[in-house]
Amino acid sequence: MLFLSSLLYKNEPEKQKMARGNASFVTEFILAGLTDLPDLQLPLFSLFLVTYMVTMLGNLCLIILIGLNSHLHTPMYFFLFNLSFTDLCYSSVFTPKMLINFTSKENIISYRGCMTQFYFFCFFAISECYVLTSMAYDRYVAICNPLLYNVAMSPKVCSSLMLGSYLMAFSGATAHTGCMLRLTFCDANTVNHYFCDILPLLQLSCTSTYVNKLVVFIVAGVNVIVPSVTIFVSYGFILSSILRISSTEGRSKAFSTCSSHIIAVFLFFGSFAFMYLKPSSVESMGRGKISSVFYTNVVPMMNPFIYSLRNKDVKLAVRKIVRRRVF
Template identity: 65%
Template sequence: IIFLTMDDGNHSSVTEFILAGLTEQPQLQLPLFFLFLGIYVVTVVGNLGMITLIGLSSHLHTPMYYFLSNLSFIDLCHSTVITPKMLVNFVTERNIISYNECMTQLYFFIVFIIAEGYVLAAMAYDRYVAICNPLLYNVTMSYHRCFQLTVGVYILAITGSTIHTGFMLRLLFCNTNVVNHYFCDLFPLLELSCSSIYINQLFVILLSAFNILTPSLTIFASYTFILSSILQIHSTEGRSKAFSTCTSHISAFALFSGSAAFMYLQPSSVSSMDQGKVSSVFYTCIVPMLNPLIYSLRNRDVKFALKKTVDCTKCIGT
C-alpha cells in the first residue's frame, strides 16, 4: 500500500492515514469491540426509537420534543460518523483511512458536535419560556420560531466545520501518517502536519471557546431564571415535574460540554493524547447513547407515549 505521493518539491504528501485506535493492547481489542458494539446498538435503537415515538405520538408534537427529536437525530449521526470505523479498528491489524475519507469524517464530526451544543441551548431556552413565561409560551415558541432556531443551529455548525476543515485542507502532511486517535480529530491531525499550524491552533481554541461557552452561558442563564421561578411554585407536584425536566437536561449538557471542553479548551501539550482519547469517548459514544435514556426514563410524557404505542401495536397484532 502506497501512503505517500511526490509533490512539486522535495516533500511527499500523505494520501492515507493509519488510525492508532483506542488502545494498542491486543488482549483488550476483542472485549472493547463487543463493548462499543453494544453501545452503538443501544445508541441507534434509542435515538431511532425516540425519533419514531415523537413522530407517532401527537401529544409529543410540542417545541420541547421537536428539539429532542433533533437532538436524537444529531446523536445518531454523530455516533455513526465515528463508531463503525472505530469498531473496524478493534478487529483489523491496521485501520487504514484515505485522506479524503479522513477529511470527510472530520467535517461531519465537527458539524454534529457543534450542532449538539446549540440544540441543547435551544432546549434550555424552550424550558425557560415554558416555566418563566407560560402565558406567552405558544406565541414565543411558535413553529416558525422553532424552525428559525433549528436553522440557526445548523448554520453555526456548518460554518464552524467548514472553517476548521478548510484550514486543515491547506496543510501538508509529510512522512508520518499514524493518527494517534480512533478517528480523524483536529489535534491528532495537526500533530502530523509539516506545515505551520499556528493559524489552525488559534482557530481551534477560538471557535471551540465560542461554540462551547455560548451554549453553556445560554443554558446557565436560562436555568438561573428557571430555578428562581421553580422556587416560587407552591405546588409540590409542579415543582417536582419542573425539577425533573431541568435536571435531565443539565445532566446531559454537563457530561457533553465537560468532556468536550477537556479536549479542546486547553493546549494539546497540557494533556496527553491518551487522556484526550478517554475524554473523546464520552462525547462521541457515551453521550449519544445516554441522551435518549436520560430524557425517556425521567419523562412521564415519553413513558406514557411509549406505553400507548406498545398497546396500540399489541391491538393491531391481535
C-alpha cells in the same frame, strides 16, 4: 490572489519551504486507536458494538415515537427529535470505522476519508451544542413565561432555532475543514487517536498551524461561549423562578422537567471541556481518548434513556403504542 500566495510563500521559514519541497505527501493516515494491546481488541469490539446498537436503537425509537404521537408534537419534543437525529448521525461518524479497526491489523483511513470524518465530526458536535442550547431556552420560556409560551415558542420560532443551529454547524465545520485542507502532511501519518480529530491532526502537520489554531480559538470560542452563557443564564432565571414557587409539588415538577436536560448538558460539555481545555501533549492525548469516548459514544447512547426514563409523556406514548399492538 496569486501575488498574495507567492508573497506568503516567500515569507515562510526555510524549514517550511524545505518541507514543501522535499515532502512525500501523505495520502492516507494510520489511526492509533484506543489501545495497541492485542488482548483488548476483541473485548473492546464487543463493548462498542453493543454500545453502537443500543445508540442506534434508542435514538431511532425516540424519533419514531415522537413522529407517530401527535401529543408529542410540541416544541420540547421537536428539539428532542432533532437531538436524537443528531446523536444518530454523530455516533455513525466514528463507530463503524472504529469497529473495523478493532478487527484489522492496519487501521488505515484515506486522506479524503479522514477529512470527511473530521468535517462531519465538527458539524454534528456543533449542532448538538446549539440543539442543547435551544432546549435550555425552551425550558426557560416554559417555566419563566408560561403565558407567552405558545407565542415565544411557535413552530416558526422553533424551526428558525434549528435552522440557525445547523447553519452555525455548517459554518464552523467548513471553517475548520477548510483550514485543515490547507495544511501539508509529510512523512508522519500516525494519528494518535481513534478518529480524525483536530488536535492530533495538527500535531502531524509539517507546515505552520498558526492559522488553524487561530480559527480553533475563534470558532470554538464562539461555539462554546455562546451556548454555555445562554444555558447558564437560562438556568439562572429558571432557578430563580422555581425558588419563588410556593408549593412543593410545583417545585418538584419544575425541577423534573429540567433535570434530564441538565444531565445531558453536563455529560456532553463536561467531556468536551476535559478533552480540549488543556494543553495538548502525547500524555494528555492518551488520557483525552477516554474522554472522547464519552462525547462520541456514551452521550449519544445515554440521551434516549435520560429523556425517556425520566419523562412521563414518553412513557405514556410507549404504553399507548404497546396497547395498540397488543389489542
